Amino acid sequence: MSDVLIGADALRHWLQGSQAPVVLDCRARLGDPEAGARLWRDGHVPASRHLDLDRDLASPAGVRGRHPLPEPGAFAATLRRLGVESGRAVVVYDDMGGQLAAARAWWMLSQWAGHPEVRVLDGGLPAWREAGGSLVEGEEAGIEPSDWAPTFDDGAWVEADEVFSSRAMKLDARSRARFRGESEPVDALAGHIPGARCRPSADNLDESGRFKSPAALREALPEASEVISYCGSGVTACHNILACAVADLPLPRLYVGSWSEWIRDPARPIATGDY
Structure with a gap:
């Protein structure tokens, strides 16, 4: 594990x-x-x-x-x-x-x-x-707060301008239909960032909803020296980053705004189809 x-x-x-x-x-x-x-x-x-x-x-x-x-x-x-x-x-x-x-x-x-x-x-x-785990209902009981002061690493994510100019592989976690521009149930425009590769987050899981083995993930995840992961809004993109961690591969950076930000600027290019 x-x-x-x-x-x-x-x-x-x-x-x-x-x-x-x-x-x-x-x-x-x-x-x-x-x-x-x-x-x-x-x-x-x-x-x-x-x-x-x-x-x-x-x-x-x-x-x-x-x-x-x-x-x-x-x-x-x-x-x-x-x-x-x-x-x-x-x-x-x-x-x-x-x-x-x-x-x-x-x-x-x-x-x-x-x-x-x-x-x-x-x-x-x-x-x-x-596994036989129980569930409980209701509101949260009293929680003792902590005093943790995290140190944030803004190098783990990228802005839209860097996505545009970077030579890093762009890895799209949305469904293939959304990637190709065949359907878009959420955002105003369909398609993908030009040059991106499609890796639906669901492909990281087996039929039981658990992660595939590290070996299977290593074989399936695309290899590149630098990867930027994105999706519709920066949520399922994290699943591909997690899959890389499971597979013990270098972790992509996250394009937080993802497609929902990308399409807000008409100057940003849009591609459809498989490439």
Whole structure:
């Protein structure tokens, strides 16, 4: 098991020990900002805390895209409110194999904020239930806040201008139909950044919703000396970065604004088809 993933059985045992991790429920539904909190209240991993995609893992949508990064100070305050500290491990999960939005939380915590030990629950909530894990309902009990002051690494992500000028491989985590421009259910324009390669985030998972083996991922993920990962709004793009971590490959940088920002400037080129 990669050190960025944890299985459901291992998490159950860890939660019973004296050094239990902070567990963050990152479930979300695009287009429904209230879904994550509702899903958490309806049933969550015991002791888990709700981490909201739209309110905690992003700032309001606008010219920077649908899920721009929050201000560092705001995200640091969120982490302190949830009791996250550098000396205590963190486990994040969702119910989409990490695609929505556990991988985004993993990336923001480990790659941007520099937390030394963040793991994603492999298979997410379905795997937890399959392993016999219980769920609890209701609001958060009292959480003791931390005093952690993260040091943020803005070199882990790129702006649109750098994407435009960079020779790095651009890796698109959206579906092939969206990449080709055959359909676009979310954004105003269809297509992809010219020269990009399509690697749907769902291809990182097996039929059970768990990550494929490191060897299988190494064989399938495209190789390049420098990679920029993007998607519709910088969320599922993190899943491809996480897949590289599972495969022990160099990590791409994240284009946070992704397609939802790219298309806001008519001067930026758009491609359709497979290339």
